[in-house]
Amino acid sequence: MKKRIICFILAMLIGVVSIPGYSYARDTYVTGGIQYKNFRDLTTKDASAIRDVISDKIGIMQGDEFGNFNPDKYLTKAEACAMVNRMVGVKNSYFYTSSKFKDVGAGHWANQIISQSVDLGYAIGDGNGYFYPDKTLNAMELITMCLRVIGIGEALDKTNNWPSAHMQFVNNERIISNYTLNVFDPITRLEAAKIVSQFLSANVWVRDARSGEPQRTDKTVLSKYFGAESFYDVLITDIDKTNGRIDGLYKDDYGDYTKELGDSYLPNDYDMTDYEIGSLVSLTKIGTNILKIQKDDEATNRIVYYDGVVDYDSHEGYLKLKVDGKTGKYNLNDTYLIVNANGETETGTYNNMAKAQRLIENTITYTKDDDDDNNNAEFDEVSGRIILNENNKVISITIEAYDKIMFVSKISGETISPVSSSVSNYHTVKDRTRTTSLNLSKVDYTIREADGTEVDIDDISKNDVLLISAEEPYSILHIDEKVYGTVKYVEYDEKEEDENELVDPEDRYVEIDGIKYYFNTKFADVKWSAESTCSLAKLKAKENKKINLYLDQNGKIVAWDY
DSSP states (O other): OOOOOOOOOOOOOOOOOOSSSSOOOOOOOOSOOOBBBBTTTHHHHHHHHTHHHBBBTTTTOOOOTTTTTTSSSBHHHHHHHHHHHHTOOOOOOOOOSSSSTTTTTSSTTTHHHHHHHHHSSSSSOOSSOOOOTTOBOOOHHHHHHHHHHTOOOHHHHHTOTTTTTHHHHHHHHOOOOOOOOTTSSSBHHHHHEEEEEEEETTTEEETTTTTTOOOEEEEEEHHHHHHEEEEEEEEEEEEETTTTTEEEEEEEETTTTEOOOEEEOOTOOOOOTTOOOOEEEEEEEEEEEEEEEEEOOGEEEEEEEESSSEEETTTEEEEEEEEETEEEEEEOOOOOEEEEETTEEEEEEEBBBBHHHHHHHHHOOOEEEEEOOOEEEEEEEOOEEEEEEEESSEEEEEEOSSSSSSEEEEEEEEEEEOSSSTTTTOOTTTTTTTOEEEEGGGSEEEETTTTTEEEEEESOTOOEEEEOOOOOOOEEEEEEOOOOOOOOOOOOHHHHTTTTTTGGGGGGGHHHHHHHHBBBBTTOTTTTOTTTTTSSHHHTTTTTSSEEEEOTTTTEEEEOOO
């Protein structure tokens, strides 16, 4: 995930902290199912961003007696002390009975909290006996306190280079992302919760016994103080969206997906549309309860999109796939394999791969070239993605096989209609020569992105282009990339078309703004006759005119309109 570097303006300085050399028992929250308070004044999006902060197991921030979180209220210094104390699992203690500061009386609600925070080294006064508990805090001051929580703050404070040294550390460690506000402006409770939420996943630092210098540990705030476990590169093997449950596998010491994640639960209101069987995710959980989950961006270099199957051997366990016009051989993982094909899913283990392999065979539609003297097998073109493990073996394959198709766009609600494009009067649904519209509310369908992710119809805008299969249940592919520009050249010669197509269809292209766009020969049939309204001859006639090109996940043309 790309992290946005936090911008700041050098301003006031804070003092150096001296952490006391004693410790005492810390009260931690009891185990149990994670509950999330439904604050009346928090949107679903905002609540999702700070789930771990408001969970009952961690409980770093709470609302008022009326059920409000007060997200727009500015954070005070006393409230910040309560937050950083709870970041290490410390509840309010009655060990303290007297105030340490002139402006924090025994009756102040945060008297003991402030004393705790000061003794832990997370907060300081002004050096003259005053703490200013009700002072409005800014983001930079909260970040400084959080850095002390993870064990690096004392070393940074001693540089006497606040806030430069502190912000440089935060940026280098990529602790905070997407904070676009001025860090010296007063911070709201919601923004404070977002900052603390990200610090919960930060690594804890400890002082080296020999050198006295801080050393980075493999523990995070969540794992050290709350017993949370983090899992990376998890392959989802089962999903129950009704109950918010997922199961998966993660890697053993040899890099194989053999370790079971076990049932893991998300809050009932968690949006699971981005997660499918075969997805790679990273997550943090306590027991069976997930605190955080996100797609594993670091695994994207092992995701390969293909636009054709050249060969498949279930006995030898390999696929030959067309990727960017080239053929490559990909061996199937022999310990675990997930196959998603047009809405159907099969999983296989080392002693039971038959069903998964059969789904591959049935989907890619076996055919034989009678003119091939070597009697080699070939397969109808399909598209999809594969995910490879560290040994470059396929652990997940998504297959989208479209036989008879049409390009449609959303009209309104769940009604879609053919686009006015190259596919007019050619592709059909259920062999009808013309389809005016299709109401998806009356049929079974699944909409997917090119990577296999399911998409809700409400996430499709009016002008989005879809690729729809002819068979029920309808399998629909969302075409999310469109190029608009002036056609400079079309690689097509009508004479060659009449002379048995001397030019390979895969070598033909359209040039727009100096970029060549080749055709997906499965979906954009470049062999159409010159008499057809959607032929290359008609497209060539549009040179020096503006057109739209619709591209598949490999950047190849699947449709165009004028």
